[in-house]
Amino acid sequence: MNTTAENRVVDITPNDLPLACSGPKHETWNGHPRVFLPIESDSSIECPYCGTVYRLHGEAGHH
Incomplete structure (x- = not known):
């Protein structure tokens, strides 16, 4: 998980799912x-x- 504080954008991968904030x-x-x-x-x-904006890079699968 990679977070950019200035604009609150979080890059996530399928390993970070399910997504909760x-x-x-x-x-x-x-x-x-x-x-x-x-x-x-x-x-x-x-x-x-x-x-906060979350960006998923990859397949969400069954999540």
């Missing part, structure tokens, strides 16, 4: 509720709570 820093005291994000192969999705 709990806030930009993933700290329980200042995050948002943990949400699972439905991502498709070789695509991206934005978290509705914090705006």
Whole structure:
């Protein structure tokens, strides 16, 4: 998993699935509720709570 802090874009691989977001820093005291994000192969999705964009490089498979 590779994160770019400036624009909150996170590059992920199929090994990082299932995809869940709990806030930009993933700290329980200042995050948002943990949400699972439905991502498709070789695509991206934005978290509705914090705006972090996740980009999947590869096949999503059964996730």
